Amino acid sequence: MAWDKVQALVFDVFGTVVDWRSGVARDAAPFLAQYGQGRVEPLALADAWRRQYGPSMEPVRNGSRPFVRLDVLHRENLEKALRELGIDPNEIPPTALDGLNLAWHKLDPWPDAVAGLTRLKTRYIIAPLSNGNIRLMLDMAKRAGLPWDAILGAEVAQAYKPTPQAYLRTAEVLGLAPDEICMVAAHNNDLAAARQCGLKTAFVRRATEHGPQQTTDLEAQQDWDAVVEDFAALADQLLG
Amino acid sequence: MAWDKVQALVFDVFGTVVDWRSGVARDAAPFLAQYGQGRVEPLALADAWRRQYGPSMEPVRNGSRPFVRLDVLHRENLEKALRELGIDPNEIPPTALDGLNLAWHKLDPWPDAVAGLTRLKTRYIIAPLSNGNIRLMLDMAKRAGLPWDAILGAEVAQAYKPTPQAYLRTAEVLGLAPDEICMVAAHNNDLAAARQCGLKTAFVRRATEHGPQQTTDLEAQQDWDAVVEDFAALADQLLG
Numbered sequence: 001m002a003w004d005k006v007q008a009l010v011f012d013v014f015g016t017v018v019d020w021r022s023g024v025a026r027d028a029a030p031f032l033a034q035y036g037q038g039r040v041e042p043l044a045l046a047d048a049w050r051r052q053y054g055p056s057m058e059p060v061r062n063g064s065r066p067f068v069r070l071d072v073l074h075r076e077n078l079e080k081a082l083r084e085l086g087i088d089p090n091e092i093p094p095t096a097l098d099g100l101n102l103a104w105h106k107l108d109p110w111p112d113a114v115a116g117l118t119r120l121k122t123r124y125i126i127a128p129l130s131n132g133n134i135r136l137m138l139d140m141a142k143r144a145g146l147p148w149d150a151i152l153g154a155e156v157a158q159a160y161k162p163t164p165q166a167y168l169r170t171a172e173v174l175g176l177a178p179d180e181i182c183m184v185a186a187h188n189n190d191l192a193a194a195r196q197c198g199l200k201t202a203f204v205r206r207a208t209e210h211g212p213q214q215t216t217d218l219e220a221q222q223d224w225d226a227v228v229e230d231f232a233a234l235a236d237q238l239l240g
Numbered sequence: 241m242a243w244d245k246v247q248a249l250v251f252d253v254f255g256t257v258v259d260w261r262s263g264v265a266r267d268a269a270p271f272l273a274q275y276g277q278g279r280v281e282p283l284a285l286a287d288a289w290r291r292q293y294g295p296s297m298e299p300v301r302n303g304s305r306p307f308v309r310l311d312v313l314h315r316e317n318l319e320k321a322l323r324e325l326g327i328d329p330n331e332i333p334p335t336a337l338d339g340l341n342l343a344w345h346k347l348d349p350w351p352d353a354v355a356g357l358t359r360l361k362t363r364y365i366i367a368p369l370s371n372g373n374i375r376l377m378l379d380m381a382k383r384a385g386l387p388w389d390a391i392l393g394a395e396v397a398q399a400y401k402p403t404p405q406a407y408l409r410t411a412e413v414l415g416l417a418p419d420e421i422c423m424v425a426a427h428n429n430d431l432a433a434a435r436q437c438g439l440k441t442a443f444v445r446r447a448t449e450h451g452p453q454q455t456t457d458l459e460a461q462q463d464w465d466a467v468v469e470d471f472a473a474l475a476d477q478l479l480g
Contacts, residue, residue, distance in 0.1 A: 071415070125378065135415045138365065138390045150378045150391040155413065173395065175311070175375045 003225075003238060005180050006200055009120055010129035010152065010170060012161075012185035015209040017117075017128070018107035018140065021046050027103035035092045040085045043211065048084050052077035057131065057160040067158045069133035075101045104132070105139035110206065114145050116231020123239055127152040129170050129183065131160050162193030171199070184234065188221040195222070202226035202234060243465075243478060245420050246440055249360055250369035250392065250410060252401075252425035255449040257357075257368070258347035258380065261286050267343035275332045280325045283451065288324055292317035297371065297400040307398045309373035315341045344372070345379035350446065354385050356471020363479055367392040369410050369423065371400050402433030411439070424474065428461040435462070442466035442474060 014020045025042035032040055056073040059065035078101055079089040089097060120126055128137050128146075130153040137151045152170050159165035171178050178198030185191050186206035195201050201224040207214055220227045228234045254260045265282035272280055296313040299305035318337055319329040329337060360366055368377050370393045377391045392410050399405035411418050418438030425431050426446035435441050441464040447454060460467045468474045 125382070134390055134392075134396070134413050138414075142365070142389055148390075149382055150374055150388075152374075156374070156396060173374050 002179070003182075003200075006124065006182050006238075007176055008125035008127065008174050008181045009184055009202075009238075010127050010181055010199075011117075012183070012187060012190050013128045013130035013132055013137065013140075013153075014104075014107075015206055016184065016186040016204055017113050017146065018109050018144070019209070020050065020104070020107050021209065021211060023107035024049060024103045027100060027106065031096065031100045035096065036087060040087065045081060045085060047210075048081035049074075049077055052080050061160050061163050067154075067160075069136075069155050070104075070131055071101065071133055071136060074104055102139075105136050106143055107140055109144050109146060110230070112230040112232045114147070116235050118147050119235040119239060120231070121147055121149065125149050125174065127170075127174075129153050129161070129166070131166075161190060164193070164197050167194050167197040167199055171197075182225065187217050191224055192222065195224075200225045202228065204231065204234065205229055242419070243422075243440075246364065246422050246478075247416055248365035248367065248414050248421045249424055249442075249478075250367050250421055250439075251357075252423070252427060252430050253368045253370035253372055253377065253380075253393075254344075254347075255446055256424065256426040256444055257353050257386065258349050258384070259449070260290065260344070260347050261449065261451060263347035264289060264343045267340060267346065271336065271340045275336065276327060280327065285321060285325060287450075288321040289314075289317055292320050301400050301403050307394075307400075309376075309395050310344075310371055311341065311373055311376060314344055342379075345376050346383055347380055349384050349386060350470070352470040352472045354387070356475050358387050359475040359479060360471070361387055361389065365389050365414065367410075367414075369393050369401070369406070371406075401430060404433070404437050407434050407437040407439055411437075422465065427457050431464055432462065435464075440465045442468065444471065444474065445469055 011017055024046035028042040028045045032042055032045065056077050060067055078097060082089045117126055127148055127150045130137060132153060133155045134151050137153065141148055152173060154160045154166055156173060157166045157169035159169065171181055174181065179200060182200035182202055183191055183194035184202045184204060186204050186209060191201040191203060203220045203224040207218055226234065226237055228237060251257055264286035268282040268285045272282055272285060296317050300307055318341060322329045357366055367388055367390045370377060372393060373395045374391050377393065381388055392413060394400045394406055396413060397406045397409035399409065411421055414421065419440060422440035422442055423431060423434035424442045424444060426444050426449060431441040431443060443460045443464040447458055466474065466477055468477060
């Protein structure tokens, strides 16, 4: 594999760099204690909220809705998830919903992430290529100490992954050819889309992103250019 | 002044954070030694190149040219500056011109900049709001250790300062009202445009940006919300 050409590593974030499920559940707990009528477990809200994530971007991807940042979609999705769980969001103060929406800005990194990124930054440009918006990624990085060189992704590209423009406009902003960039993700579909655009690919196994019963993305589904257990292993492999 | 509301500081970069004139001259010296036929001083090329800067953005500002990133304008401006100084750029290998164009990616900060930004980052979001493109700002930050929380500016806003959209779209990306943001710059015209958009303003005196004979921007031309000698003084004032 021609790692020699690679100058930048771009990272999926939700699930790959940070543990969204535990983080959202942590902030959902006091919210549900106040507004949940004892009906809903915090992890169940995290899962229901996340299930709305992919579908909510689809109208933007297919052009039927202008680009809006993920904070807006998350806020809409929260109301849908609450309804699905039998809670009427209209009974809850909007400021409480707005507050819980910021849970995505305060997610904790997986234990290996900060140290691994810090090592990788010594040789490569490192940046998120997430569907999360700039302010969300900024708040997360500032709180957690994620040492990004810049915050790239859907809002800069004005396109949501796995739309090709999300990857190709990121390459253009970096002034690099696609094969000078490696996409790092815990999700086979993200890597498949990146590979279609000509990027190198690294799969990081995050076997508990969806909890202990996870059934998806446990294995590499293609011969990705790297397949590793965590960011320490990625740094070992790339920095030799 | 209601500094209490301010959550983010956005910075002009060329002249305010970094010393473009010395940096460009440093990289121009070996270039001119090879291609300059002994005719041109490095500082004269730096000044001639920078004189093209404002005019080159004007077609983008007035809508007669689609947005292109500053690297593209710098490259065009280099050829104009060389011609003005009696050097035919067609006689020079394009790779040498491309190489010199990267001088703007490798500028040194003023001596107080990194320490001041590092202090200010403890309380505020800090980001460039420069006309420089993302990759340029990224390379500069990585080389110099500028601790930005994110790289914002003209390329993210798709508008060049002092167009209002450059400031207002930056506020939108940050999810902040204009008066929750302070523009920090060594240039009165930049601050005037930011103030028109509702941002707070801080003037930093950079009396040798244009060399020892500088005549412009030596004094604050309005009652800016802060007027300081350097970033250490700004941090003293804002962090109390």
